[in-house]
Amino acid sequence: MRQIVLDTETTGLEAHLGHRLVEIGAVEMIGRRPTGRHFHTYLNPQRAIDAEASAVTGIKDADLVDKPLFREKVDEFLDFIRGAELIIHNAAFDVGFINAELKLAGEHYGTVTDHATVLDTLLMARTMYPGQRNSLDALCKRLGVDNTRRDLHGGLLDAQLLAEVYVAMTSGQVTLDFASDAASENRGPSHLGDIVITRRPVVRRADDVELERHAKRLDALDKSAGGQSIWRKLESETVH
Template sequence: MRQVVLDTETTGLEVRQGHRLVEIACVELIERRLTGRHYQTYLNPDRAIDEGARLVTGIEDEFLLDKPRFADVVDDFLAFIDGAELVIHNASFDIGFLDAELARLDNGAGRISDRCTVLDTLAMARERYPGQRNSLDALCKRLGVDNSRRDLHGGLIDAQLLADVYLAMTTGQGAFELGFEGAVEQRDAVVVAPVVLRVRPRVLHASADELLRHEQRLDALDKSSADGQSVWRRQG
């Protein structure tokens, strides 16, 4: 299975206000393994970057003046993603901007959904970790992914981090390159061969702050329970 982990940077938050892409970055996974292939480009958006976006990305207007426009790179970009499953954090945001850029071309390129399926890791994280922060930084911390290089948001760094987060979140669904070997997937069942550990598993312990917030969450659930004690407290 071929997947492309994708991230974009933009001039602002609202595509309906005419904001544009300033960076597209992708990394390739095949059978849940990073191949080393990637696609990355900066773009001249033909408009100014909002101050808030500039502070987040560190990208300046002057830096983009000599960069290609979306129309100049669209063929290479579409060739890279064509037929893949796109893995995106908060997919509606990135897909909205990509579809808007394709619509501006007026060349029959269609929409991203005409070429790819999309997996939204934000929706996945909200289902797995309800009531918790599920930003990329929060997920890196929760899953033990090193994000120390992420001083500013950059498309390629974020795509690489998201690939690590996605693999960590879904490691029970198949073979994870750095963890276990021997899992064989079949259409109707998963047959698992004897597990061989390559490295000692990392044990993550809750911090004092996390334990405090956990207790505060249980207190809130107790208050909403009819008998003053939530099912989580009784199970504990």
């Protein structure tokens, strides 16, 4: 299965108020493993970046003056995502901005879901970890994903981190059988606007590499907890 983990950066928070994309980062996975292929571009938004957005991303107006317009990159972008499942954290935000850009580029480009399906890891996380913080940084900490390079938000770096988070969330028993609760009522995809969130219950056996990574992740969780973490206790109870 081909999956594209995607993140964007923008001039502000509201696409319907004319805010635009300034960066797209996307990495390809096949069989839940990164292939090394990625799509990354900065974009000239043809408007100023809000001060708050610039503080988060570190991107300044002057950095984007010589960058391409979205319409100059749209075909390359759509070729990269076509036929894949897009994995996005808070997908409604990113997809909303991309759809706004597609509309400006030309009505014939349609919307994101004309080219790919979308899985929202924020909705997954809220189901798996109810009542907890489920930002990308919080998930990195919870799942033992190293995000020490993330001083500022960046499309490609965040996509790479989200890929690791997604694999951790959906590996072995840590998934807590996310799809099973809804399976009896809804075997098909769920919908959020024009976003299709695919949910597929999968039984997947870990290989030696994944088992080693799992053990290291539990070690990191133990260290963070200052003793045996709840995940280590649950694993011990399962084994014994």
